[in-house]
Amino acid sequence: MFSAAQATIGMANIFLDTVAAPESKVNAPAEPFIWFLQTFVTLFLIMNVVLVIMAYQTWAERKVLALAHQRYGPTRTGPFGLLQPIADAVKLLNKESITLKEADKSVFMIAPMIGFIPAVAAWAIVPWGDANSEGLLGGWIRPVIANLNLGVLYLLALSSIGVYGIVMAGYSSGNKYSMLGSLRSTAQVVSYELTLGLGMMGVLLMAGSLNLNEIVLAQSNTMWFVIPQFFGFVVFGISGIAETNRSPFDLPEAESELVAGYMLEYGAMRFGMFYLAEYINMNTIAAVTATLYFGGWAAPFPFLEFIPGPLWLIAKFSFFLFIYYWIRATLPRFRYDQLMGFCWKVLFPLAIANLAVTAVVKLVGIYAGWWG
Amino acid sequence: MQDVKDKTIPGGEDFAQGEKRMRLNMGPQHPSTHGVLQVIVDLEGELVVRCDPVPGYLHRGTEKLAENKYYTQIIPLTDRLDYLSPFNNNLAYVMAVEKLLGLEVPPRAQWIRLILSELQRIASHLIWFGTHVMDIGGITPFLYALRDRETILDIFEMCCGARLTVSYCRIGGLMADVPAGFVEKVQDFVKLFQLSIKDYHKMVTKNPIFVGRTVGVGVIAPDDAVSLGLTGPTLRGSGVNLDLRKAEPYLYYDQLDFDVPLGTKGDSYDRYLVRMEEMAQATRLVEQALAKLPEKGPVKADDPKVMLPPKELSMSRAEEMQRHFYQVIHGFPTPVGEAYASIEGSKGELGFYIISDGSSRPYRMKIRAPSFVNLQALPMMTEGRMLADVITCIGTIDIVLGEVDR
Numbered sequence: 001m002f003s004a005a006q007a008t009i010g011m012a013n014i015f016l017d018t019v020a021a022p023e024s025k026v027n028a029p030a031e032p033f034i035w036f037l038q039t040f041v042t043l044f045l046i047m048n049v050v051l052v053i054m055a056y057q058t059w060a061e062r063k064v065l066a067l068a069h070q071r072y073g074p075t076r077t078g079p080f081g082l083l084q085p086i087a088d089a090v091k092l093l094n095k096e097s098i099t100l101k102e103a104d105k106s107v108f109m110i111a112p113m114i115g116f117i118p119a120v121a122a123w124a125i126v127p128w129g130d131a132n133s134e135g136l137l138g139g140w141i142r143p144v145i146a147n148l149n150l151g152v153l154y155l156l157a158l159s160s161i162g163v164y165g166i167v168m169a170g171y172s173s174g175n176k177y178s179m180l181g182s183l184r185s186t187a188q189v190v191s192y193e194l195t196l197g198l199g200m201m202g203v204l205l206m207a208g209s210l211n212l213n214e215i216v217l218a219q220s221n222t223m224w225f226v227i228p229q230f231f232g233f234v235v236f237g238i239s240g241i242a243e244t245n246r247s248p249f250d251l252p253e254a255e256s257e258l259v260a261g262y263m264l265e266y267g268a269m270r271f272g273m274f275y276l277a278e279y280i281n282m283n284t285i286a287a288v289t290a291t292l293y294f295g296g297w298a299a300p301f302p303f304l305e306f307i308p309g310p311l312w313l314i315a316k317f318s319f320f321l322f323i324y325y326w327i328r329a330t331l332p333r334f335r336y337d338q339l340m341g342f343c344w345k346v347l348f349p350l351a352i353a354n355l356a357v358t359a360v361v362k363l364v365g366i367y368a369g370w371w372g
Numbered sequence: 373m374q375d376v377k378d379k380t381i382p383g384g385e386d387f388a389q390g391e392k393r394m395r396l397n398m399g400p401q402h403p404s405t406h407g408v409l410q411v412i413v414d415l416e417g418e419l420v421v422r423c424d425p426v427p428g429y430l431h432r433g434t435e436k437l438a439e440n441k442y443y444t445q446i447i448p449l450t451d452r453l454d455y456l457s458p459f460n461n462n463l464a465y466v467m468a469v470e471k472l473l474g475l476e477v478p479p480r481a482q483w484i485r486l487i488l489s490e491l492q493r494i495a496s497h498l499i500w501f502g503t504h505v506m507d508i509g510g511i512t513p514f515l516y517a518l519r520d521r522e523t524i525l526d527i528f529e530m531c532c533g534a535r536l537t538v539s540y541c542r543i544g545g546l547m548a549d550v551p552a553g554f555v556e557k558v559q560d561f562v563k564l565f566q567l568s569i570k571d572y573h574k575m576v577t578k579n580p581i582f583v584g585r586t587v588g589v590g591v592i593a594p595d596d597a598v599s600l601g602l603t604g605p606t607l608r609g610s611g612v613n614l615d616l617r618k619a620e621p622y623l624y625y626d627q628l629d630f631d632v633p634l635g636t637k638g639d640s641y642d643r644y645l646v647r648m649e650e651m652a653q654a655t656r657l658v659e660q661a662l663a664k665l666p667e668k669g670p671v672k673a674d675d676p677k678v679m680l681p682p683k684e685l686s687m688s689r690a691e692e693m694q695r696h697f698y699q700v701i702h703g704f705p706t707p708v709g710e711a712y713a714s715i716e717g718s719k720g721e722l723g724f725y726i727i728s729d730g731s732s733r734p735y736r737m738k739i740r741a742p743s744f745v746n747l748q749a750l751p752m753m754t755e756g757r758m759l760a761d762v763i764t765c766i767g768t769i770d771i772v773l774g775e776v777d778r
Contacts, residue, residue: 069515176396180418180759248509248581259403332581333509335760336418 042135042142043124050123053314054279055085060318061325068329095268102174103265111172112266112273115165118158119277122284125151129297129309131213143297143309144213151212152204155288156197159243162281163189166245169274170262181261184251184336191343192242192249198351199235202228202358203292212288216296224300226293231354233293235347237320240285242343244278247328251336282324283317290316392416396759400429404507404763407773411750413762420762423754425747430777438737442703443469443543446737450724451537453741454775457496459488459528460717462541467622468724469543472711473678479624480669481545486623487558487661488531488540489715490654494565495524496718497651504644504767505576508585513575520568523561530554544673555662562655562662569652577648586640590753590765593638597749604720605650606746606769609635609643616716628660640768647770678704703732719743719770739778743771 059074059081066073074081099105129135129143136142148154163186170182203225204210207218219225226233242249251261258264263274290296294316297309334342364370394415400408408429414422434453438446450461463485470477502517525535531550532540540547576582592602597610607614615632617625633649635642672679676695680686686696706728714723720742729735746769753765 065511068512070519071515176394180396180415184418250509329512330575331510332505332576332579332585333760334581335585335758337758338581338584 038140038142039145041140043145045141046123046128046145047120050120050280050283051276054276054283055089057279057283057321058088059084060321061328064322064325065329068326089272092269092272097268097270098265100174100265104172104174107168107172108265109270111165111169112270112277113165114168115162115277116273116280118161118165119280119284122155122158123280123287124148125154125212126284126287126291126313127213127216127297127309128313130217131211147211147213149209149211152200152210155284156193159189159196159281160193162277165274165277166262169266173262173265175265177258177260178262178264181251181258181264184258185245185262187336188245188249188251188339188343189243191340192239192347195235195343195347195351196239196243198348198355199232199239200292201351201355202232205355205358205362212291212296216291216298219295220298224293224295229293229354229358231350232358233289235351235354236292237289238347239343240289241324241327242339244281244285246278246282246324248331248333249339250333251339282321286317286320286324287313289320393421398762399426405766406503406771409747409766409771409773409776411762411766413754413759415759418759420754420757420759423751423762425750427744427747427773427776430773432778434778435737435739438734440733442732443706443734444703446734447541447543448537448539451539452774453739453778454496454717454719454722454743454772455536456499456772457492457718458536458538459492459540460496460715460722462539463489464713464715464717464722465724466541466543467715468711468713468726469706470673471713472706472709472726472728473543473675474707475544475673475675475678477545477673478670480549480666481671481673482623483661483665484546484550484671485541486625486628487658487665488528489623490657490661491524491527491558491561493718494651494654495521497647497654498524500647500718500767500770501572501576504764504770505582507763507767508582510576510579510582513572516568516571516575520565523564527554527557527561530557542672544675544679546671549671555665558658558662562658566652566655569648569655572648577645583641585760585764586644586768588637588639588641589757589761590640590768591638592749592753596752597638600748600752601745602720602749603742603745604717604770605643605646606720606749608632609646610638611635611642616714616721620714622713622715624661624664625657627664628657630657630660640764643768705730705732714740717742719772719775720746741775741778743769743773743775744778747771747776 062084063073063081074084077083077087099108124145125148127144127147131142131144131147133143166185166189167182170178170180170185173179203215206225206228207215209215209218215225245251251258263271266274290313295312296316297313299305299307299312396413396415397410398413399405399410405411410426410429412422412424412426413420432452434449437449441449446465447462450465451458453461469475498517498521502514505513528538528540529535531554532538532547534540592600592606592610594610594612597607597612602610603614611634613632613634616622617630618632630653631649633646633653635646680699681692681696685692687693708728708730710725710727712723712725714721716722721740722742723740725738725740726734727736749769750762750765753769754762
């Protein structure tokens with residue numbers, strides 16, 4: 001009889017044959033079933049870490065904004081308001097989920113999930129340590145969930161899927177503001193995805209791989225890619241903020257004109273899922289920026305290598321998150337046409353130029369033997 | 373059941389066949405319409421093809437209420453017009469009544485009025501600054517602006533006990549003299565605020581996104597501004613030099629040295645610069661007025677027919693007590709006639725027109741509310757522009773719905 005376990009192992013084998021890195025020790029398991037369980041344990045752990053970080057990110061954002069505003073921020077829930085995320089979660093879970101009469105009910109219910117799932121799934125490829133190592137506890141806790149050769153592509157694909165959540169939410173709410181918000185969001189994310197992808201092309205050319213772990217290793221061997229790829233970093237960083245609908249690119253939910261944009265009619269945990277997705281996306285972009293341009297889990301100097309990789313990654317992406325909060329506290333919002341103009345007239349040419357120069361230098365280097 | 377497609381309701385008419393438009397009902401519950409303003413916008417995509425402001429959701433019938441109240445009792449009503457600058461409303465109203473009665477107000481009271489009026493202008497402009505930038509998306513300046521406004525409210529609290537609905541002016545003077553320490557507190561504020569303005573300029577004025585959002589948005593040509601009857605910074609942003617403090621000096625503005633900032637292009641950015649400069653000029657005015665403020669002197673006019681007798685006399689002498697009771701119960705009679713007084717309020721020309729039939733209540737009181745007149749410019753400013761510009765334009769004409777609807 002064809003059991004579920006056999007099916008899973010079969011699936012895992014197909015997966016390994018097609019996309020996983022062949023040279024990786026972790027992904028060439030002797031016992032596929034054990035390997036699957038190990039993946040599950042790693043996944044469970046990483047997901048929880050990501051969600052806890054995300055919860056405290058909301059707290060950190062409030063505190064940083066409060067600092068910029070000369071306020072206190074949350075203080076009532078526990079010391080320094082540290083229990084605020086828990087209070088928020090309890091509040092959201094206890095509220096009634098309302099579906100409007102005008103809403104397209106099935107789409108309305110699915111939309112938050114479609115926004116949420118890709119956001120979480122993107123964390124599968126972010127390496128927390130050297131993906132070629134065995135990991136902790138004899139491989140039961142691995143540094144990365146899936147060491148994909150197509151890592152970066154997977155990431156771009158997932159961020160494209162996330163847009164559907166926003167589009168469906170706006171479309172199904174039966175509210176004009178939501179509709180406008182989701183239309184804006186579609187145009188915005190489609191445009192900025194292009195510059196996001198083009199911005200990171202330079203890094204991919206330099207590292208010669210789409211695998212995030214390989215990119216980190218390439219940086220450890222030479223230098224952080226932010227130095228040779230500074231323009232790429234600028235394009236990628238700005239597009240990343242736009243991609244996550246953060247201020248100053250928060251047009252889909254532009255509070256002053258569209259009230260709350262696409263999530264206007266959502267309440268309770270359905271709203272919470274959009275909120276979670278937004279923050280996890282922010283986390284992902286910050287972590288990917290750290291990985292692509294700032295050496296990811298690797299220590300900046302050899303003498304600092306005693307600090308484990310995950311802490312480096314957290315430190316690096318926390319820095320970017322802080323910058324996101326800072327930007328939100330500082331900058332006003334773009335207008336829709338200015339936003340698109342900025343993307344197509346400034347970022348897009350810059351990204352193309354950066355890509356062209358990198359490609360030429362790389363090619364010349366190969367013929368001249370600069371790269372050994 | 374009322375027909376919802378009633379042609380008399382604004383926005384009630386149907387679209388013509390084949391018009392690909394969407395009608396968006398912004399307000400009266402909307403975070404950025406500065407209160408309960410409803411704006412009916414017809415959109416083609418994000419482009420505004422028609423914009424129709426619908427005031428009236430905060431109508432309280434102030435003008436009609438005034439016909440049933442004694443002159444003194446109307447002062448608290450005026451607080452609630454432009455609730456961001458209550459003192460200026462008090463001032464414009466009592467000036468109209470004083471004109472009607474021909475009252476002489478003692479100089480100390482007039483100087484204090486001038487100082488407080490300018491402080492109130494700063495407070496009102498600060499709220500405008502904060503909310504305008506917040507509408508455009510910058511959240512931080514709002515809190516900085518409120519921090520400075522807090523000090524002004526403290527000064528008002530010190531003078532009369534109230535922070536928002538001050539009712540500090542009385543017909544013929546002020547409710548009471550300012551307390552000890554007033555001058556020092558105002559001086560401290562002026563010093564601090566001159567630094568704050570520099571901060572605001574650093575935070576906002578040269579920010580490329582802010583400049584991009586306001587330059588060329590909501591342009592009002594000088595001719596249009598005049599024919600629409602705009603006043604205040606909204607008019608001066610278009611380069612028309614009309615400031616009642618210069619044109620028809622009231623209080624002691626003719627003794628003080630200050631500049632009237634003017635715009636050149638008439639767009640939102642010009643109006644922004646005009647208001648920012650007005651705040652700076654207001655600090656100059658306050659500084660000069662503090663230097664000229666008489667050390668001592670009465671703050672109430674000497675006219676027993678209008679003014680209540682001093683408290684110590686009404687508590688000790690029979691005639692004074694009778695007069696006190698009589699005035700509180702029956703008010704004071706006014707000469708038959710009419711009077712119009714206007715001041716340069718923070719939003720524009722704020723005028724009160726009073727017709728008296730000789731009784732102790734006005735026969736008719738008309739309030740010339742600058743916000744209401746300025747709001748007329750909104751359709752002209754927004755049509756053919758993006759939806760986000762509607763919000764910028766509402767912010768830039770600086771309306772307060774309490775005054776629009778009265």
